[in-house]
Amino acid sequence: MRAKLPAVLFALVVALSACGGDSDGPTTANSVPTPDERAAGGSKIVIGSFGFAESEVLAQIYGAALTNSGANVTYRLKLGSREVVAPALEKGDIDLVPEYLGNYLGFLDKAQTKGLTEPDALKALETAAKAKGITVADASKATDSDVIAVTKDFATKNGLKTISDLGKLPGPITLAGPSECEIRQTCLLGLRSAYGLDITFTSTGADAGGPITKKALTDGTAQIGRLISSDPDTQKAGKFVILEDDRSFQQPGNIVPVLRTSKATPAILEVLNKVSKALTTEKLADLNEKMDKDKEDPAAVAAAFVSTENL
Amino acid sequence: MVLAGIVGETVRWLSAAERWRGEQGIPNRLTEHILLSAVVLAIALAVALPLGLWLGHRGRGANVVVALANVTRAVPSFGLIVLGVVTFGIGPGPVILALVVLAVPPILVNTSTAVREVDADLKEAARGQGLSEVQLLTQVEVPTSIPLILAGVRTASVLVVATATLAAVVPGVGGLGPFIVDGIGQQDRAKAVGGAVLVAGLAAATEGALAIVQALVTPVGVRPVARRARRPRPDGF
Amino acid sequence: MILAAASDGWLWWAWVARHVASSPVSLSVVDALREHASLTVISVVLAQVISLPLAVAASRWRPLEAGLLAGLGIVYTIPSLALFAFLVPFTGLSRTSALIGLTAYNLLVLVRNDLAGLAAVPAEVKEAATGLGLSPARRLLRVELPLALPAIVAGLRVATVSTVALVPITALIGQGGFGQFINSGLEDLFKTPLVVGISCSIALAVLADLGLVVVERRLTPWSRRA
Numbered sequence: 001m002r003a004k005l006p007a008v009l010f011a012l013v014v015a016l017s018a019c020g021g022d023s024d025g026p027t028t029a030n031s032v033p034t035p036d037e038r039a040a041g042g043s044k045i046v047i048g049s050f051g052f053a054e055s056e057v058l059a060q061i062y063g064a065a066l067t068n069s070g071a072n073v074t075y076r077l078k079l080g081s082r083e084v085v086a087p088a089l090e091k092g093d094i095d096l097v098p099e100y101l102g103n104y105l106g107f108l109d110k111a112q113t114k115g116l117t118e119p120d121a122l123k124a125l126e127t128a129a130k131a132k133g134i135t136v137a138d139a140s141k142a143t144d145s146d147v148i149a150v151t152k153d154f155a156t157k158n159g160l161k162t163i164s165d166l167g168k169l170p171g172p173i174t175l176a177g178p179s180e181c182e183i184r185q186t187c188l189l190g191l192r193s194a195y196g197l198d199i200t201f202t203s204t205g206a207d208a209g210g211p212i213t214k215k216a217l218t219d220g221t222a223q224i225g226r227l228i229s230s231d232p233d234t235q236k237a238g239k240f241v242i243l244e245d246d247r248s249f250q251q252p253g254n255i256v257p258v259l260r261t262s263k264a265t266p267a268i269l270e271v272l273n274k275v276s277k278a279l280t281t282e283k284l285a286d287l288n289e290k291m292d293k294d295k296e297d298p299a300a301v302a303a304a305f306v307s308t309e310n311l
Numbered sequence: 312m313v314l315a316g317i318v319g320e321t322v323r324w325l326s327a328a329e330r331w332r333g334e335q336g337i338p339n340r341l342t343e344h345i346l347l348s349a350v351v352l353a354i355a356l357a358v359a360l361p362l363g364l365w366l367g368h369r370g371r372g373a374n375v376v377v378a379l380a381n382v383t384r385a386v387p388s389f390g391l392i393v394l395g396v397v398t399f400g401i402g403p404g405p406v407i408l409a410l411v412v413l414a415v416p417p418i419l420v421n422t423s424t425a426v427r428e429v430d431a432d433l434k435e436a437a438r439g440q441g442l443s444e445v446q447l448l449t450q451v452e453v454p455t456s457i458p459l460i461l462a463g464v465r466t467a468s469v470l471v472v473a474t475a476t477l478a479a480v481v482p483g484v485g486g487l488g489p490f491i492v493d494g495i496g497q498q499d500r501a502k503a504v505g506g507a508v509l510v511a512g513l514a515a516a517t518e519g520a521l522a523i524v525q526a527l528v529t530p531v532g533v534r535p536v537a538r539r540a541r542r543p544r545p546d547g548f
Numbered sequence: 549m550i551l552a553a554a555s556d557g558w559l560w561w562a563w564v565a566r567h568v569a570s571s572p573v574s575l576s577v578v579d580a581l582r583e584h585a586s587l588t589v590i591s592v593v594l595a596q597v598i599s600l601p602l603a604v605a606a607s608r609w610r611p612l613e614a615g616l617l618a619g620l621g622i623v624y625t626i627p628s629l630a631l632f633a634f635l636v637p638f639t640g641l642s643r644t645s646a647l648i649g650l651t652a653y654n655l656l657v658l659v660r661n662d663l664a665g666l667a668a669v670p671a672e673v674k675e676a677a678t679g680l681g682l683s684p685a686r687r688l689l690r691v692e693l694p695l696a697l698p699a700i701v702a703g704l705r706v707a708t709v710s711t712v713a714l715v716p717i718t719a720l721i722g723q724g725g726f727g728q729f730i731n732s733g734l735e736d737l738f739k740t741p742l743v744v745g746i747s748c749s750i751a752l753a754v755l756a757d758l759g760l761v762v763v764e765r766r767l768t769p770w771s772r773r774a
Contacts, residue, residue, distance in 0.1 A: 080496065083497055179492060200334050203493050205482075215401050216482045295560075297566070298574075299574050317637045384710055387746060389717050390749065393733055397734070469625060473627030479629075492720065495633065506633065508630075511625070514626065515622065515625050518625050
């Protein structure tokens with residue numbers, strides 16, 4: 001009967017669409033078990049990342065290295081800020097995250113408000129993480145810290161070199177930063193408490209020191225912005241000037257992979273540490289430039305890095 | 312129960328003292344949201360009303376207008392806002408432009424349809440009585456069309472208030488949207504839900520207020536038409 | 549020119565070509581299409597399954613009609629981002645939250661159209677059917693619903709197109725379909741994924757609408773007779 005064809009088509013469409021997409025998180029892979037049984041022994045690892053490109057590329061660099069040594073890696077990328085990622089790690093939704101030393105320490109231990117040296121911060125982090133069942137691998141020499149930056153013109157016009165210099169400016173200063181900046185000691189809260197500045201916050205949503213924050217600075221929507229130190233625009237004397245954290249309210253920003261203790265086998269830790277050694281801040285800035293300026297995908301950039309560095 | 316917990320948290324968030332002070336406070340954000348919506352509607356009305364009245368009066372462009380209605384239903388509002396930002400930069404201007412583009416169709420479609428569908432006999436009688444075209448428009452067509460025009464303005468207003476929430480993805484625009492977006496980003500559910508309550512309340516208040524205006528402004532002789540305008544219509548508007 | 553080879557053009561074909569195939573770690577047109585289509589189809593079908601019985605009940609009992617339309621009207625007034633924000637504490641940043649919200653928005657349009665369709669069935673036809681000995685249930689199934697079909701499908705068309713346009717907002721709660729391309733365009737201030745996201749979303753809406761027109765023509769052969 002003529003009515004049957006549309007009914008069949010309709011049922012097909014419904015069936016096809018019912019098995020479409022996946023539930024939580026924008027990018028989840030179906031894990032295909034690898035027959036490889038090398039150093040990392042075929043162990044299953046779920047790697048998560050934060051919402052910005054640098055975190056995506058780091059996750060895939062560590063992931064590719066682990067895959068090369070026989071682990072069975074799947075990804076859950078761009079989950080969001082630490083407020084989303086850290087609980088996911090503790091719950092076991094993900095097993096490994098390339099973290100940032102200082103910020104993670106500040107998140108786990110709210111009492112840590114004064115900047116520590118790298119070895120002290122690492123020790124403090126290990127203690128805090130252990131209580132949550134999380135192992136901290138070696139910290140890389142590559143760093144990426146949250147920085148407070150202004151446009152070059154603004155710095156020159158107002159003679160700004162340090163964050164304290166902002167106290168010279170009249171009236172409330174507008175800070176552009178991601179949603180989580182509003183509640184972090186290493187961001188808005190610290191600027192108010194450690195520096196006593198009168199700051200108005202304007203949220204850039206999920207943009208963590210990316211194009212939207214930078215545009216807000218160049219358009220004049222905000223005077224200061226929360227950028228990242230491994231950004232080519234702040235690194236190489238470019239468009240933005242980093243204001244020095246003279247009251248040390250920021251912690252060192254070393255890249256440090258953290259993973260659930262149950263997954264922290266010696267083989268896996270060895271691979272992670274090898275990758276961490278290969279990373280430097282300059283190389284990180286190069287990776288960021290490829291993604292930011294040339295619009296290359298984190299996956300492609302990560303693959304290229306892993307093959308160049310022989311990981 | 313989970314629900315009780317969330318309701319409690321949200322009530323506490325809404326009633327906290329600092330919530331009602333300063334730039335990040337509810338009064339300021341509410342004002343920003345209302346101001347943004349008002350500016351958008353003013354511009355949309357300035358564009359759509361004259362155009363709609365003219366098209367309806369001349370009986371022209373019915374197909375184009377209907378096609379416009381259908382096409383704009385297919386446009387993702389989130390995409391339109393981002394398009395504005397990517398093209399024109401960050402700030403209220405691009406957002407206002409995107410929202411105006413969304414607000415014009417409901418007003419335009421309803422206005423031109425309403426004026427065009429004024430009873431032909433009525434128009435003939437008016438012309439027979441010696442009314443000029445302008446008088447015909449202002450004394451006959453417009454009063455008869457008011458219910459439908461206002462329905463279009465109501466639709467557009469609620470649409471603008473709702474979509475202005477999405478402007479939260481653009482820094483420097485403000486409004487109630489950032490409560491929701493930041494609440495989700497900060498995993499602060501009281502903030503997200505509190506913001507949602509505020510924006511839903513504003514949308515409902517807008518709808519309600521304009522419903523009252525519609526009832527008050529409809530000329531007495533046209534009231535039965537208003538009743539007909541309220542019955543279920545088999546299309547989107 | 550529009551078809552640019554450069555990264556800041558409106559449509560950088562090399563980038564698009566790289567992002568068509570399915571991928572677990574990158575944007576993919578294929579994956580986005582699947583997600584977008586499935587969110588749309590499931591929420592519209594679910595809403596229609598809920599709406600039709602409600603409309604039938606409301607058409608039989610006047611008091612229900614007023615209350616139902618008022619209640620659904622209130623839900624429809626809630627801005628979409630707010631509705632999703634209400635759902636997230638209960639069902640998380642998940643596909644479920646997106647589906648519940650999208651389904652809720654379709655209810656008003658579908659119930660209104662189903663009611664209008666049922667109301668448009670002439671009383672004489674219903675009486676004739678009863679006179680022929682059809683039970684109320686058979687009358688509904690064999691006479692009323694087929695005659696109400698044009699209005700029902702009109703409602704489905706509006707609901708489908710509106711849902712396709714609404715799905716991108718779910719990118720803000722972790723889903724999104726083509727909204728992920730739009731979001732990428734926002735985050736990187738990058739024109740190409742934005743253009744891909746908007747145009748694919750509109751194209752999907754138009755195709756779905758056309759598809760439903762075809763389905764309607766097939767299901768109501770009597771309405772085409774001269």
